[in-house]
Amino acid sequence: MTETYDITIIGGGPAGMFAAFYAGMHNAKTQLLESLSELGGQVNALYPEKTILDVAGLPAINGRDLIKAQREQLTQFPLTIKTGQEVTNVTANEAGFTVTTDAGTTQTTAIIVAIGNGAFAPRPLTVPGAEAATGKQLVYSVPRLADFQDQTVMVAGGGDAAIDQALMLEPVAKSVTLLHRRAQFRGLAHMVDLLHASTVAVKTPYLIREVAPTATGQLKVTLKEVGSQTATAEQIVDKLVVSYGYTSDHHALAGWDIDLAETRNLINVSQTMETSVPGIYAIGDGVTYPGKQPLIATGYGEAPVAVQSIMTQFFPDRRGPMHSTSLTPQS
Ligand SMILES: Cc1cc2nc3c(=O)[nH]c(=O)nc-3n(C[C@H](O)[C@H](O)[C@H](O)COP(=O)(O)OP(=O)(O)OC[C@H]3O[C@@H](n4cnc5c(N)ncnc54)[C@H](O)[C@@H]3O)c2cc1C
Numbered sequence: 001m002t003e004t005y006d007i008t009i010i011g012g013g014p015a016g017m018f019a020a021f022y023a024g025m026h027n028a029k030t031q032l033l034e035s036l037s038e039l040g041g042q043v044n045a046l047y048p049e050k051t052i053l054d055v056a057g058l059p060a061i062n063g064r065d066l067i068k069a070q071r072e073q074l075t076q077f078p079l080t081i082k083t084g085q086e087v088t089n090v091t092a093n094e095a096g097f098t099v100t101t102d103a104g105t106t107q108t109t110a111i112i113v114a115i116g117n118g119a120f121a122p123r124p125l126t127v128p129g130a131e132a133a134t135g136k137q138l139v140y141s142v143p144r145l146a147d148f149q150d151q152t153v154m155v156a157g158g159g160d161a162a163i164d165q166a167l168m169l170e171p172v173a174k175s176v177t178l179l180h181r182r183a184q185f186r187g188l189a190h191m192v193d194l195l196h197a198s199t200v201a202v203k204t205p206y207l208i209r210e211v212a213p214t215a216t217g218q219l220k221v222t223l224k225e226v227g228s229q230t231a232t233a234e235q236i237v238d239k240l241v242v243s244y245g246y247t248s249d250h251h252a253l254a255g256w257d258i259d260l261a262e263t264r265n266l267i268n269v270s271q272t273m274e275t276s277v278p279g280i281y282a283i284g285d286g287v288t289y290p291g292k293q294p295l296i297a298t299g300y301g302e303a304p305v306a307v308q309s310i311m312t313q314f315f316p317d318r319r320g321p322m323h324s325t326s327l328t329p330q331s
Pocket residue numbers: 010011012013014015016033034035036039040041042043046047051052053054085086087088114115116117118119161246252283284285286294295296297299
């Protein structure tokens with residue numbers, strides 16, 4: 001027997017997780033499909049230790065704790081959550097859609113696509129020695145601050161993520177140097193102010209030319225001053241954190257039988273978060289509309305809009321009242 005759901009949510013990042021919770025509140029039989037082995041999307045995979053400041057009601061929370069709280073929120077309803085299952089195809093049929101993953105097929109009335117930017121990977125450092133040092137002295141994220149305790153750290157990059165990482169490491173590391181190829185940082189003015197008020201040593205405008213392990217297991221980073229033909233410098237570090245941003249891969253959608261209208265690889269949605277295919281909705285970082293901001297808070301706002309639209313369209317008898325107090329079981 002094929003498993004059948006009212007709503008299938010594809011992508012278990014913050015937006016997809018909140019949509020699953022909200023669908024559960026409306027008594028929709030819901031499955032949440034996530035290709036990674038853990039829920040949490042970019043927040044869990046890329047910056048679990050970062051302090052997030054812009055989620056309403058939470059003045060400061062780190063990424064890991066935010067996702068933990070969202071996981072707890074999901075336990076209130078009997079949802080089906082499948083991790084380690086990438087959706088490889090979606091096909092329309094008379095009853096709705098067939099959703100194919102590497103583990104088989106399921107049937108669903110409606111879909112919410114919450115795949116963010118698809119599969120994401122850090123933009124690599126491509127200088128001599130980088131590949132051999134990757135995963136040893138050279139890393140692309142900071143999954144555990146404790147691994148940097150009392151270490152000499154260099155962070156390379158000029159955006160918010162690089163500044164975030166430098167500031168996050170400052171209290172635990174022995175010293176932190178932030179290296180950028182331009183004199184100006186691209187980060188938010190507030191972040192740049194925090195950086196200049198910190199003990200992080202700022203080294204600009206420098207580029208990494210080469211990295212090589214030392215006899216003591218550290219990393220020698222050879223730098224070149226941008227604009228100068230000759231000026232070079234060397235720094236020995238325990239860890240080099242490269243924060244050059246992320247590349248994303250949208251192949252997930254390209255392989256589906258269903259063809260969703262896109263602009264610049266982002267799914268076009270209406271005000272009700274519906275895509276060009278009736279019955280398929282989309283939310284989170286993977287969508288575009290005038291004024292769209294790729295933020296956690298935006299995805300949280302889009303999730304109830306998509307769920308309510310689906311309930312109105314397909315299950316009007318279960319649409320229910322607006323507020324959570326009237327929807328959750330009362331004690
Ligand atoms: C370094 C960094 C710092 C950031 N800081 C902040 C911040 O301070 N505040 C803020 O609001 N935002 C911040 N953001 C942005 C924020 O992380 C995103 O807006 C948010 O993660 C988007 O959530 P999402 O659920 O739409 O997508 P994602 O978090 O990208 O989750 C999408 C999920 O879908 C899964 N998926 C993809 N394809 C498939 C498939 N075919 N089948 C099954 N699953 C699939 C992916 O594995 C992923 O888990 C930051 C981003 C980065 C990179």
